[in-house]
Amino acid sequence: MSLDELKIGYFYSNGAYGRTWGVRQLAAIGHDAESGEAVYHFKGVAGICRRKKGHCSPIEFARWARYQVALQENDWKRVGGEAYPPDESVAL
Incomplete structure (x- = not known):
């Protein structure tokens, strides 16, 4: 992902499969004191990242994050593209 796409409070996945899959929330952007x-x-x-906190450079986070995700019911879904089906309750 590009740095411009990353926003505080949003959730991102590394897009991996199986045991290496994970979801992180970008909690804050700070500056190194030194x-x-x-x-x-x-x-x-969620996944391998669950219950862990950490920090890294913006570039490292952007390389790790493959796409934005959102929790729907009990499942993490990719935001954008085909992640959300059209609202079928809207009359045409």
Whole structure:
């Protein structure tokens, strides 16, 4: 993903399959006290990342995140594209 697409509070997946799959929430953007460089703080919410907190550079997070996801019922779905079916309750 590009850095412009990443937003605080949103959820992202690494797009992996099986045991290496994970979902992280971008929790905050801070700055390193010594270098002044940006630091992304995240919370792991599902898969291999679950119940873990961490931080990394913006570039590292963008490389890890393949796409944005949202929790629907009990399943994480990709946001955009074919992730959400059209609303069938709307009369034509």
